Amino acid sequence: MTRHITREKAMISVYQYLVMNRKIEELIQDNFEGDEQEDAYMLEVVETAINNQARYASYINEVLNGWTFDRLGYVEQAILLNGCAEFDLKQEQAAVIINEYVDLTKKFCDRDSYKLVNGVLDVI
DSSP, X not given: OOHHHHHHHHHHHHHHHHHHOOXXXXXXXXXXXXXXXXXXXXXXXXXXXXXXXXXXXXXXXXXXXXXXXXXXXXXXXXXXHXXXXXXXXXXXXXHHHHHHHHHHHHHHSOTTHHHHHHHHHHHO
């Protein structure tokens, strides 16, 4: 399984947490179940994103001009939280992280949402 696919699963896991407030273990089991080669790094991204949600939201609020994290859609929130988590974990280059999350935004969000995600992650 590619890192891009596991990033997508990680984003979906955080999205489900935001919408349903489920336990991290349940989310990981549901979204990564049956994968012979679970990506331990992406599991760590999910846990880091959820466990640091308030801190990351604070960073994001500083970057957003005239907007707040809470006003964003849940998918955009999940994407930005995972991006912040990956920056914290420092296992990938910033350009790779930004590109991957911009691609996910283009796939799952409104047409122009990728501009917001790109701008926020580029500053953070």
